[in-house]
Amino acid sequence: MTKPVPPLKALDHILPRPPILLMGAGPTPPTPEVERASATVFSHLGTTMQEIIKQLQSMAQYVFQTDSPYILGIAGPASAAMEMSMASLVWPGRKVLVLNLGTFSARFAEIARGLGGEVTELLPEPLDCFHVDQVQAELEKKSYDVLTIVHGETSCGIMNTECEEICRLAKSYGLMVAVDAVVTLSCLPIPMDEWQIDFMFTGGQKGLSAIPGVSLIALSPIAFEFVMKRTAPMPHWCLDVRRAWKFWGKGEYHYTAPVTGVLALYESLRLICEETLEKRFARHTQSTQLLQDGLLQLGLSLYAPESCRLPSVIAVRTPAGVEVKQLIAYMIEQHRVEMSGAFGLPIFRIGQMGEQAREHNVRRTLQGLEQSLNHFKQA
Ligand SMILES: Cc1ncc(COP(=O)(O)O)c(C=O)c1O
Structure with a gap:
Protein backbone atom coordinates (compact mmCIF):
# COMPACT_ATOMS: atom_id res chain seq x y z
CA MET A 1 0.00 0.00 0.00
CA THR A 2 1.28 3.48 -0.85
CA LYS A 3 0.21 6.69 0.87
CA PRO A 4 -2.58 8.59 -0.96
CA VAL A 5 -1.55 11.14 -3.59
CA PRO A 6 -1.77 14.68 -2.09
CA PRO A 7 -4.11 17.30 -3.60
CA LEU A 8 -2.43 18.60 -6.79
CA LYS A 9 -2.20 22.06 -8.28
CA ALA A 10 -0.74 22.88 -11.69
CA LEU A 11 2.07 25.45 -11.43
CA ASP A 12 0.07 27.81 -13.62
CA HIS A 13 -2.43 28.07 -10.80
CA ILE A 14 0.26 29.17 -8.38
CA LEU A 15 2.62 31.37 -10.39
CA PRO A 16 1.55 35.02 -10.63
CA ARG A 17 0.04 36.23 -13.92
CA PRO A 18 1.13 38.65 -15.26
CA PRO A 19 4.65 38.09 -13.94
CA ILE A 20 6.02 40.40 -11.28
CA LEU A 21 8.80 42.88 -12.06
CA LEU A 22 11.60 41.97 -9.66
CA MET A 23 12.92 45.29 -8.33
CA GLY A 24 14.01 44.10 -4.91
CA ALA A 25 17.43 43.16 -3.54
CA GLY A 26 17.44 39.98 -5.67
CA PRO A 27 16.68 37.86 -7.56
CA THR A 28 16.76 40.27 -10.49
CA PRO A 29 14.86 39.67 -13.75
CA PRO A 30 16.64 37.15 -15.98
CA THR A 31 17.00 38.02 -19.66
CA GLU A 275 27.43 45.17 -23.75
CA THR A 276 30.99 45.85 -22.44
CA LEU A 277 31.70 46.83 -18.85
CA GLU A 278 32.12 50.52 -19.71
CA LYS A 279 28.63 50.77 -21.20
CA ARG A 280 27.11 48.61 -18.49
CA PHE A 281 28.59 50.75 -15.69
CA ALA A 282 27.32 53.90 -17.45
CA ARG A 283 23.83 52.37 -17.76
CA HIS A 284 23.82 51.50 -14.06
CA THR A 285 25.02 54.99 -13.07
CA GLN A 286 22.29 56.70 -15.10
CA SER A 287 19.59 54.36 -13.93
CA THR A 288 20.38 54.54 -10.22
CA GLN A 289 20.57 58.33 -10.48
CA LEU A 290 17.12 58.41 -12.08
CA LEU A 291 15.80 56.23 -9.27
CA GLN A 292 17.43 58.23 -6.47
CA ASP A 293 16.25 61.57 -7.91
CA GLY A 294 12.75 60.16 -8.33
CA LEU A 295 12.64 58.87 -4.74
CA LEU A 296 13.73 62.26 -3.41
CA GLN A 297 11.09 63.97 -5.55
CA LEU A 298 8.49 61.74 -3.91
CA GLY A 299 9.60 63.23 -0.59
CA LEU A 300 11.36 60.06 0.54
CA SER A 301 14.73 60.04 2.26
CA LEU A 302 17.56 57.65 1.52
CA TYR A 303 19.09 55.70 4.39
CA ALA A 304 22.78 55.82 3.43
CA PRO A 305 24.56 59.15 3.12
CA GLU A 306 25.70 59.97 -0.40
CA SER A 307 29.38 59.51 0.56
CA CYS A 308 28.93 55.76 1.11
CA ARG A 309 25.65 54.97 -0.65
CA LEU A 310 25.53 51.66 -2.50
CA PRO A 311 24.19 52.54 -5.96
CA SER A 312 23.09 49.02 -6.82
CA VAL A 313 20.68 48.53 -3.88
CA ILE A 314 18.99 51.69 -2.65
CA ALA A 315 17.75 51.65 0.93
CA VAL A 316 14.83 54.03 1.46
CA ARG A 317 13.62 55.16 4.88
CA THR A 318 10.06 54.03 5.46
CA PRO A 319 7.83 57.11 5.78
CA ALA A 320 6.09 57.63 9.12
CA GLY A 321 2.74 55.86 9.30
CA VAL A 322 3.57 53.35 6.56
CA GLU A 323 4.01 49.68 7.35
CA VAL A 324 6.75 48.18 5.10
CA LYS A 325 5.09 44.78 4.72
CA GLN A 326 1.82 46.42 3.66
CA LEU A 327 3.59 48.74 1.22
CA ILE A 328 5.43 45.85 -0.41
CA ALA A 329 2.27 43.73 -0.62
CA TYR A 330 0.32 46.66 -2.11
CA MET A 331 3.02 47.34 -4.72
CA ILE A 332 2.84 43.71 -5.83
CA GLU A 333 -0.93 43.57 -5.80
CA GLN A 334 -1.61 46.87 -7.56
CA HIS A 335 1.48 47.40 -9.71
CA ARG A 336 3.10 43.97 -10.09
CA VAL A 337 6.40 45.39 -8.83
CA GLU A 338 8.41 43.68 -6.10
CA MET A 339 10.58 45.61 -3.64
CA SER A 340 12.39 44.21 -0.58
CA GLY A 341 11.95 44.78 3.11
CA ALA A 342 14.93 44.79 5.42
CA PHE A 343 16.62 42.91 8.22
CA GLY A 344 15.21 44.85 11.15
CA LEU A 345 16.00 48.35 9.82
CA PRO A 346 13.22 50.91 9.15
CA ILE A 347 13.81 50.78 5.40
CA PHE A 348 12.67 49.18 2.16
CA ARG A 349 15.04 48.46 -0.69
CA ILE A 350 14.98 48.83 -4.46
CA GLY A 351 17.56 47.09 -6.63
CA GLN A 352 19.58 48.52 -9.49
CA MET A 353 21.38 45.42 -10.65
CA GLY A 354 21.58 44.02 -14.16
CA GLU A 355 18.18 44.13 -15.84
CA GLN A 356 16.70 46.23 -13.05
CA ALA A 357 18.83 49.16 -14.20
CA ARG A 358 16.66 50.08 -17.17
CA GLU A 359 14.78 53.36 -17.48
CA HIS A 360 11.37 51.75 -18.10
CA ASN A 361 11.73 49.57 -14.99
CA VAL A 362 12.73 52.52 -12.82
CA ARG A 363 9.86 54.70 -14.10
CA ARG A 364 7.34 51.91 -13.55
CA THR A 365 8.61 51.44 -9.97
CA LEU A 366 8.48 55.17 -9.20
CA GLN A 367 4.97 55.55 -10.62
CA GLY A 368 3.74 52.58 -8.62
CA LEU A 369 5.41 53.89 -5.49
CA GLU A 370 3.88 57.36 -5.86
CA GLN A 371 0.38 55.91 -6.13
CA SER A 372 1.01 53.48 -3.28
CA LEU A 373 2.31 56.15 -0.90
CA ASN A 374 -0.72 58.37 -1.68
CA HIS A 375 -2.96 55.40 -0.99
CA PHE A 376 -1.42 54.88 2.47
CA LYS A 377 -1.46 58.62 3.27
CA GLN A 378 -5.19 58.72 2.58
CA ALA A 379 -5.94 55.52 4.46
C1 LIG B 1 26.14 41.12 -0.38
C2 LIG B 1 25.55 39.76 -0.32
N1 LIG B 1 26.34 38.72 -0.02
C3 LIG B 1 25.86 37.46 0.05
C4 LIG B 1 24.54 37.19 -0.18
C5 LIG B 1 24.05 35.79 -0.07
O1 LIG B 1 23.55 35.37 -1.28
P1 LIG B 1 22.68 34.01 -1.38
O2 LIG B 1 21.36 34.35 -0.79
O3 LIG B 1 22.63 33.74 -2.84
O4 LIG B 1 23.40 33.00 -0.61
C6 LIG B 1 23.67 38.23 -0.51
C7 LIG B 1 22.24 37.98 -0.74
O5 LIG B 1 21.41 38.86 -0.77
C8 LIG B 1 24.19 39.55 -0.58
O6 LIG B 1 23.40 40.58 -0.88
Missing part, protein backbone atom coordinates in the same frame (compact mmCIF):
# COMPACT_ATOMS: atom_id res chain seq x y z
CA PRO A 32 15.14 35.91 -22.28
CA GLU A 33 18.52 34.44 -23.28
CA VAL A 34 19.11 33.28 -19.71
CA GLU A 35 15.58 31.87 -19.45
CA ARG A 36 16.09 29.87 -22.63
CA ALA A 37 19.51 28.60 -21.54
CA SER A 38 18.29 27.55 -18.13
CA ALA A 39 15.71 25.24 -19.69
CA THR A 40 18.36 23.10 -21.41
CA VAL A 41 19.81 19.92 -19.91
CA PHE A 42 22.59 17.77 -21.36
CA SER A 43 25.51 15.78 -19.96
CA HIS A 44 27.75 17.66 -17.53
CA LEU A 45 30.79 15.72 -18.80
CA GLY A 46 32.22 15.58 -22.30
CA THR A 47 33.50 17.88 -25.01
CA THR A 48 30.41 20.12 -25.27
CA MET A 49 30.53 20.97 -21.58
CA GLN A 50 34.31 21.43 -21.69
CA GLU A 51 33.99 23.96 -24.48
CA ILE A 52 31.27 25.79 -22.55
CA ILE A 53 33.38 25.89 -19.38
CA LYS A 54 36.48 27.22 -21.19
CA GLN A 55 34.44 29.95 -22.87
CA LEU A 56 32.58 30.76 -19.64
CA GLN A 57 35.89 31.15 -17.79
CA SER A 58 37.33 33.50 -20.38
CA MET A 59 34.18 35.68 -20.25
CA ALA A 60 34.30 35.62 -16.44
CA GLN A 61 37.96 36.76 -16.58
CA TYR A 62 36.74 39.85 -18.40
CA VAL A 63 33.85 40.48 -15.98
CA PHE A 64 36.06 39.94 -12.89
CA GLN A 65 38.87 41.86 -14.65
CA THR A 66 41.44 39.22 -13.85
CA ASP A 67 44.14 37.30 -15.72
CA SER A 68 43.77 34.44 -13.26
CA PRO A 69 42.52 31.23 -14.89
CA TYR A 70 41.19 29.94 -11.56
CA ILE A 71 37.48 30.56 -11.95
CA LEU A 72 34.93 28.05 -10.67
CA GLY A 73 31.17 27.80 -10.67
CA ILE A 74 29.33 26.42 -7.66
CA ALA A 75 26.02 24.58 -7.45
CA GLY A 76 24.90 26.76 -4.59
CA PRO A 77 23.98 30.32 -3.65
CA ALA A 78 26.45 33.15 -3.12
CA SER A 79 26.68 32.05 0.52
CA ALA A 80 28.15 28.76 -0.72
CA ALA A 81 30.82 30.72 -2.61
CA MET A 82 31.50 32.67 0.57
CA GLU A 83 31.77 29.36 2.40
CA MET A 84 34.19 28.00 -0.23
CA SER A 85 36.45 31.02 0.25
CA MET A 86 36.44 30.64 4.04
CA ALA A 87 36.84 26.84 3.91
CA SER A 88 39.96 27.40 1.82
CA LEU A 89 41.52 29.97 4.14
CA VAL A 90 40.38 29.17 7.66
CA TRP A 91 41.04 26.32 10.07
CA PRO A 92 41.44 26.19 13.86
CA GLY A 93 43.70 28.97 15.07
CA ARG A 94 43.68 31.07 11.90
CA LYS A 95 43.07 34.74 12.64
CA VAL A 96 40.35 36.38 10.61
CA LEU A 97 39.51 40.08 10.54
CA VAL A 98 35.91 40.63 9.45
CA LEU A 99 34.78 44.12 8.49
CA ASN A 100 31.20 43.92 9.66
CA LEU A 101 28.90 46.34 7.90
CA GLY A 102 25.71 44.28 8.26
CA THR A 103 24.01 40.94 7.69
CA PHE A 104 26.17 39.64 4.83
CA SER A 105 29.47 40.89 6.22
CA ALA A 106 28.58 39.12 9.48
CA ARG A 107 27.98 35.89 7.56
CA PHE A 108 31.73 35.71 6.86
CA ALA A 109 32.28 35.79 10.64
CA GLU A 110 29.70 33.07 11.31
CA ILE A 111 31.26 30.78 8.71
CA ALA A 112 34.83 31.45 9.83
CA ARG A 113 33.92 30.73 13.47
CA GLY A 114 32.32 27.47 12.41
CA LEU A 115 35.63 26.49 10.83
CA GLY A 116 37.48 27.13 14.09
CA GLY A 117 38.95 30.49 13.10
CA GLU A 118 39.75 33.17 15.68
CA VAL A 119 37.46 35.91 14.44
CA THR A 120 37.65 39.61 15.22
CA GLU A 121 34.78 41.74 13.96
CA LEU A 122 35.41 45.41 13.32
CA LEU A 123 32.39 47.74 13.31
CA PRO A 124 32.10 51.03 11.41
CA GLU A 125 30.80 54.34 12.74
CA PRO A 126 26.99 54.46 12.46
CA LEU A 127 25.82 55.10 8.88
CA ASP A 128 29.35 54.96 7.52
CA CYS A 129 31.57 52.48 5.70
CA PHE A 130 35.07 51.34 6.70
CA HIS A 131 38.05 53.61 6.23
CA VAL A 132 41.64 52.63 5.60
CA ASP A 133 42.97 54.27 8.76
CA GLN A 134 40.57 52.30 10.98
CA VAL A 135 41.62 49.01 9.36
CA GLN A 136 45.29 49.96 9.51
CA ALA A 137 45.02 50.72 13.23
CA GLU A 138 43.62 47.19 13.78
CA LEU A 139 46.32 45.56 11.63
CA GLU A 140 48.98 47.40 13.66
CA LYS A 141 47.45 46.15 16.92
CA LYS A 142 47.27 42.44 16.07
CA SER A 143 48.48 40.08 13.37
CA TYR A 144 45.89 38.43 11.11
CA ASP A 145 45.87 35.78 8.37
CA VAL A 146 42.69 36.73 6.51
CA LEU A 147 40.61 39.84 5.88
CA THR A 148 37.01 39.71 4.67
CA ILE A 149 35.10 42.62 3.21
CA VAL A 150 31.74 43.01 1.49
CA HIS A 151 31.96 45.59 -1.29
CA GLY A 152 28.26 46.43 -1.21
CA GLU A 153 26.33 45.59 1.97
CA THR A 154 22.84 44.87 0.68
CA SER A 155 21.16 44.78 4.08
CA CYS A 156 21.63 48.53 4.70
CA GLY A 157 22.54 49.89 1.25
CA ILE A 158 26.03 51.00 2.30
CA MET A 159 29.11 50.51 0.11
CA ASN A 160 32.71 50.19 1.22
CA THR A 161 33.94 53.02 -0.97
CA GLU A 162 37.53 52.42 0.19
CA CYS A 163 37.44 48.73 -0.68
CA GLU A 164 40.37 49.02 -3.09
CA GLU A 165 42.61 50.79 -0.56
CA ILE A 166 41.62 48.35 2.20
CA CYS A 167 42.40 45.30 0.03
CA ARG A 168 45.80 46.73 -0.94
CA LEU A 169 46.52 47.57 2.67
CA ALA A 170 45.67 44.05 3.83
CA LYS A 171 47.93 42.58 1.12
CA SER A 172 50.78 44.84 2.26
CA TYR A 173 50.39 43.23 5.72
CA GLY A 174 50.54 39.76 4.12
CA LEU A 175 46.87 38.79 4.58
CA MET A 176 44.69 36.79 2.24
CA VAL A 177 41.78 38.94 1.10
CA ALA A 178 38.26 37.62 0.43
CA VAL A 179 35.76 40.03 -1.16
CA ASP A 180 32.01 39.64 -1.54
CA ALA A 181 31.14 41.29 -4.87
CA VAL A 182 27.63 39.86 -4.91
CA VAL A 183 25.72 43.09 -5.55
CA THR A 184 28.43 45.04 -7.30
CA LEU A 185 30.08 42.78 -9.90
CA SER A 186 29.18 44.03 -13.38
CA CYS A 187 27.20 46.96 -11.88
CA LEU A 188 30.18 49.09 -10.89
CA PRO A 189 33.96 48.73 -11.13
CA ILE A 190 35.58 46.07 -8.95
CA PRO A 191 38.67 44.98 -10.91
CA MET A 192 39.99 41.96 -9.06
CA ASP A 193 43.66 42.07 -10.09
CA GLU A 194 44.08 45.81 -9.74
CA TRP A 195 42.60 45.73 -6.23
CA GLN A 196 44.80 42.72 -5.29
CA ILE A 197 41.89 40.49 -4.30
CA ASP A 198 42.55 36.78 -3.58
CA PHE A 199 38.99 35.42 -3.48
CA MET A 200 36.10 37.22 -5.13
CA PHE A 201 32.62 35.85 -5.71
CA THR A 202 29.09 36.62 -6.81
CA GLY A 203 25.71 34.89 -7.03
CA GLY A 204 23.76 34.33 -10.24
CA GLN A 205 20.71 36.28 -9.11
CA LYS A 206 22.12 39.79 -8.67
CA GLY A 207 24.17 41.93 -11.07
CA LEU A 208 24.59 39.10 -13.56
CA SER A 209 20.79 38.78 -13.98
CA ALA A 210 21.19 35.02 -14.32
CA ILE A 211 19.35 32.74 -11.87
CA PRO A 212 19.51 32.05 -8.12
CA GLY A 213 21.23 28.99 -6.72
CA VAL A 214 24.46 29.12 -8.72
CA SER A 215 27.49 31.25 -8.04
CA LEU A 216 30.91 32.10 -9.42
CA ILE A 217 34.19 32.44 -7.58
CA ALA A 218 37.64 33.55 -8.78
CA LEU A 219 40.93 32.87 -7.02
CA SER A 220 44.16 34.78 -7.56
CA PRO A 221 47.12 32.52 -8.53
CA ILE A 222 48.51 33.09 -5.01
CA ALA A 223 45.23 31.95 -3.46
CA PHE A 224 45.03 28.91 -5.73
CA GLU A 225 48.58 27.84 -4.87
CA PHE A 226 47.82 28.37 -1.18
CA VAL A 227 44.79 26.06 -1.37
CA MET A 228 46.67 23.41 -3.35
CA LYS A 229 49.47 23.36 -0.76
CA ARG A 230 47.37 23.50 2.41
CA THR A 231 47.80 20.50 4.63
CA ALA A 232 44.90 21.02 7.05
CA PRO A 233 42.03 18.65 6.20
CA MET A 234 39.29 20.21 4.06
CA PRO A 235 36.09 20.61 6.07
CA HIS A 236 33.87 20.51 2.99
CA TRP A 237 33.57 18.05 0.14
CA CYS A 238 31.36 19.93 -2.35
CA LEU A 239 32.97 23.28 -1.51
CA ASP A 240 36.58 22.04 -1.66
CA VAL A 241 38.42 24.07 -4.33
CA ARG A 242 40.81 21.18 -5.02
CA ARG A 243 38.02 18.72 -5.75
CA ALA A 244 35.97 21.32 -7.64
CA TRP A 245 38.99 22.12 -9.81
CA LYS A 246 38.83 18.56 -11.16
CA PHE A 247 35.68 19.63 -13.01
CA TRP A 248 36.41 23.33 -13.62
CA GLY A 249 40.06 22.78 -14.54
CA LYS A 250 40.13 19.30 -16.07
CA GLY A 251 36.58 18.42 -17.13
CA GLU A 252 36.52 15.41 -14.77
CA TYR A 253 33.75 14.35 -12.41
CA HIS A 254 33.45 16.10 -9.06
CA TYR A 255 29.68 16.16 -8.57
CA THR A 256 26.98 16.38 -11.23
CA ALA A 257 27.32 19.98 -12.31
CA PRO A 258 24.23 22.24 -12.35
CA VAL A 259 23.99 22.15 -16.14
CA THR A 260 21.08 24.62 -16.41
CA GLY A 261 22.80 26.98 -13.97
CA VAL A 262 26.08 26.81 -15.88
CA LEU A 263 24.24 27.69 -19.09
CA ALA A 264 22.41 30.56 -17.37
CA LEU A 265 25.73 31.94 -16.10
CA TYR A 266 27.20 31.51 -19.56
CA GLU A 267 24.47 33.55 -21.22
CA SER A 268 24.55 36.27 -18.59
CA LEU A 269 28.33 36.62 -18.96
CA ARG A 270 28.05 36.65 -22.74
CA LEU A 271 25.51 39.48 -22.59
CA ILE A 272 27.77 41.48 -20.26
CA CYS A 273 30.74 41.00 -22.60
CA GLU A 274 28.60 42.06 -25.57
